[in-house]
Amino acid sequence: MKGEKFDIGRAVAKNVIKTLTRQDYVNVVCARASHWNQVGKWHDYATEVLSCKQDHMVPATVAHRKDLMEKIDNLKPGGTSELEKGFEMAFNLLQSKTRTGCQSVMVFITDGLDTDGENVRCGPGYYTRSGYVPGPICKYNWTKVWDLVDEKNSLTSPKARIFSYLTSENGEIFPGKLACKHRGSIKKLNSGENLISKMSNYFDFLSSNSRNKQGLWTSPYIDSWGLGLLVTHAVPVISKMTGTTIGVVGVDATLEEIENFLSRYQWGSVYSFLINKQGETIFHPKLKPNTKLLEDPIFIPIQQLEQDKDGNPAEFTKVIQDLKEGKSGSLRVENARKENLKDTKSAATYYYAALTDSEYSFAFSLADSDKVGKYKFNSILLIHSRSQ
Numbered sequence: 283m284k285g286e287k288f289d290i291g292r293a294v295a296k297n298v299i300k301t302l303t304r305q306d307y308v309n310v311v312c313a314r315a316s317h318w319n320q321v322g323k324w325h326d327y328a329t330e331v332l333s334c335k336q337d338h339m340v341p342a343t344v345a346h347r348k349d350l351m352e353k354i355d356n357l358k359p360g361g362t363s364e365l366e367k368g369f370e371m372a373f374n375l376l377q378s379k380t381r382t383g384c385q386s387v388m389v390f391i392t393d394g395l396d397t398d399g400e401n402v403r404c405g406p407g408y409y410t411r412s413g414y415v416p417g418p419i420c421k422y423n424w425t426k427v428w429d430l431v432d433e434k435n436s437l438t439s440p441k442a443r444i445f446s447y448l449t450s451e452n453g454e455i456f457p458g459k460l461a462c463k464h465r466g467s468i469k470k471l472n473s474g475e476n477l478i479s480k481m482s483n484y485f486d487f488l489s490s491n492s493r494n495k496q497g498l499w500t501s502p503y504i505d506s507w508g509l510g511l512l513v514t515h516a517v518p519v520i521s522k523m524t525g526t527t528i529g530v531v532g533v534d535a536t537l538e539e540i541e542n543f544l545s546r547y548q549w550g551s552v553y554s555f556l557i558n559k560q561g562e563t564i565f566h567p568k569l570k571p572n573t574k575l576l577e578d579p580i581f582i583p584i585q586q587l588e589q590d591k592d593g594n595p596a597e598f599t600k601v602i603q604d605l606k607e608g609k610s611g612s613l614r615v616e617n618a619r620k621e622n623l624k625d626t627k628s629a630a631t632y633y634y635a636a637l638t639d640s641e642y643s644f645a646f647s648l649a650d651s652d653k654v655g656k657y658k659f660n661s662i663l664l665i666h667s668r669s670q
Contacts, residue, residue: 283359283392283393283449284359284360285359286449286473286474287393287449287450288357288359289474290391290447290449290471290473290474290477291391291392291447291449292354292355292357293474293477294389294391294447294471294477294481295310295354295389295391296351296354296355297477297478297481298389298481298484299342299347299350299351299354300347300351301485302342302347303342303500303501304341304342304343304500304501304502304503305341305342305500305501305641306341306342307339307340307341307342308333308339308340308342308346308347308350309331309332309333309335309338309339309340309350309375310331310332310333310350310353310354311329311330311331311332311368311371311372311375312329312330312332312357312368313329313363313364313365313367313368313369313371314327314328314329314360314361314362314363314364314368315327315328315329315361315362315363315364315367316328316361316362317361317362317398317402317403317404317420318403318404318405318406318407318416318417319401319402319403320400320401320403320416321407321414321416322406322407322414322416322417325360325361327360327361327362329364329367329368329371331371331375332350332353332354333346333349333350333353334349337374337375337378338375338378338379339375339376339378341560362398362402362404362420363392363398363420363422365422365427366426366427366430369427369430369431369434370430370434372388373431373434373435373437373438373442376388376438376442377437377438384440385440385443386438386440386441386442386443387442387443387444387445387484387487387488388442388443388444388445388464388466389444389445389447389484390444390445390446390447390457390460390461391446391447391449392446392447392448392449392453392456392457393448393449393450393453394448394449394450394452394453394454394455394456394457395450395452395453396421396422396424396453396456397419397420397421397422398419398420399419400419402419402420403416403417403418403419403420404417404418404419404420404421405417405418422456424455424456424459427456427460428459428460428463431444431460431464432463435464441464441465442464443464443465443466443487444460444461444464444465444466445461445466445467445468445469445483445484445487446458446460446461446466446467446468446469447468447469447470447471447481448468448469448470448471449471451470451472454468454470467483469481469483489526489527490526496517496639497515497516497517497639498515498516498639498640499513499514499515499637499639499640499641499642500513500514500515500516501513501558501641502537502564502581505534505536509534509536510536510537510538511536511537511538512534512535512536512537513534513535513537513540514532514533514534514535515532515533515535516530516531516532517530517531517532518530519531537564537565540556540565541556541565544556544644545646548646549652550649550651550652551649551651551652552646552647552648552649552652553566553567553646553647554644554645554646554647555567555584555587555644555645555646556642556643556644556645557584557605557642557643557645558581558641558642558643559606559608559641559642559643560606561583561584561585561602561605561606562581562582562583562584563581563582563583563584563587564581564642566584566587568587569582569587584602584605585598585599585602588601588618594617595615595616595617595618595627597613597615597616598613598615598618598632600613601613601615601632601634601645604634605634605636605643605645606643608636608643609634609636610634610635610636611633611634612631612632612633612634613631613632614629614630614631614632615629615630615631615632616629617629618630618632618647618649628649628650628651629649629650630647630648630649630650631647631648632645632646632647632648633645633646633648634646
């Protein structure tokens, strides 16, 4: 693709990325290969994953979305299509461990043509007495691509749904069959105007497929009115007449309010922390609040705060795994790290639980020294809700 077609392709990719949230995972593959031109000059290109993470999906945080959109903007048209390798890389990303596991969606942007024209050659030319003879014109074998996608998608769980967007008048056969066979749809985009409405098939699917009557918790985000980091619990409003989502009702809470609520009964050296399913720390006593954030923050892995660079205490790894999986429990660690500045170590017990219908898990650390003296107690009551 080149010219307006290429601009439309970039705009489609950016529109999809803009609508993602931190609960989503994303990556972008630019599928193209090197080639000769009509006069024998070599043009070097390669199929590449645009994110800084080459082997897995990345959470659609502000930082990752900004990074991907900047790299899409910097793409220049050129190269010949290399769809077999491109789809292979895309399915490898979908099959990586870093993903939601809820649903897999692939957005495919193409001009649908089986050749890139006279000036793109897939082989070197040669000289004769009559002059230079260009190499063969690139011609794509759609059957090979269809077969590869069928094979890869059969091994993907959940299977990917493919939405194709065609940037030319002709060429529906390849992207159309790809989308229809894999539970998606195809749309023609003749211009870059009103792309959101033209991509209604994709957005309508996301809306209908994500519909449920249960509420959900968002990831932390910056409040536009200056309240700092917020999380929102939102519940969809669904029409009884049409079954469509007609609105959302939500309640906001600052992280400061949540931290105060969860830590109000702490004493001695007892401390608590909150992480998400990716093991990223939402709050922890070692993390100082920042009231000058301009973008959604990058959260620190909990192991960096509770373990040293060698992964000690090793027992805490089980706590991390249980928290990521939404499990509840407790574990005694002989040389647990403490939150004071000297970072001294002593025996402590971690009590932890998942928060219902959210991506969060809560834990607190109770040192042996907090069980005696003025803080002596008879029992510990851990109030929690089981994950679904």
